[in-house]
Amino acid sequence: MMLKKIFVFWSLFKKTALSWVDNDPFGKSAIISYYTLFSLPSLLMIVASIAGYFFGVDAVRGKIVAKIGGLIGEGVSKAIEGMIASASVNDGSTLTVVIGVSMLLFGATGVFVRLKMAMNDIWEVESKKTALVQTIVDRLVSFGMVLVLGFLFLVSLVLSIVLNAISEYLKGFAPTVATVAAEVFSFLLAFIVITGLFAALFRLLPDIRIRWKTTFLGAALTTVLFLIGEYLLGYYFTKSDPTSVYGGASSVVLILLWVYYTCIIMFFGAEFTYQYANYIEEKVEPNENGLPKKRNASEIAS
DSSP, rough: HHHHHHHHHHHHHHHHHHHHHHHHHHHHHHHHHHHHHHHHHHHHHHHHHHHHHOOHHHHHHHHHHHHHHHHHHHHHHHHHHHHHHHHHSOOHHHHHEEEEEEEEHHHHHHHHHHHHHHHHHHEEEEEOOOOOHHHHHHHHHHHHHHHHHHHHHHHHHHHHHHHHHHHHHHHHTTTHHHHHHHHHHHHHHHHHHHHHHHHHHHHSSEEEOOHHHHHHHHHHHHHHHHHHHHHHHHHHHHHSTTTTEEEGGHHHHHHHHHHHHHHHHHHHHHHHHHHHHHHHHOOEEEOOEEEOOOOOOHHHHH
């Protein structure tokens, strides 16, 4: 039984790899990295504001910056902290505030619009051609993803506070056990939150109807690959200086590299979800905003 499951997984993995390469993940990841560079300040500002409503914007901003600094370096975290501060809407006239908030929302949702287009390619669907209406729908869905990010970050903060409180309590009785338990629970918390984020992306962004159960399997595999890559890239960034030749632009290059890697892994996970849905013969159809993608002659021949 176990051997059969391993064989099925390996078969799905091979099909995923072939389909993944055919869908040009490297080119799409480069495009989304470029969009992310401009969307990142607005996106992080809105996420910090959502979670900051409960914990304070400055505290949440500090958490975000510290996490990024631990992943890809102190210099990048300082650059991103400056981006978030610059994206803040300052006090002013009502018109100024409205325009500022609108620009924040437009910038923050841009990257999700590009992600949606890439996800639709994987699922072989396309958005209905109702230009203005579809654009508004895409932006609303993308803003929904921003809210999901804020909610997941809020949950992560709450659970982190709880885990820290329990860890501090246990240190009075068994310091070693408390340290190990804190590390284990911290990893599990990261795994659950990241898996939830990937599942939401796979479920909500493309114009399809698919069960949450199906997306969670692909999201779990994506999270495993992401965490492995996170460790390897973090080790590489701390032990070497891959951007030394870029001088003052090194922070920007590191952000692009990190987003590029994340997108490549995410597209692989989405492809695996697609292959798994086909394997279990789940009926995945376009939703009310999508249509089956029209295939050209060369695609049909291949």
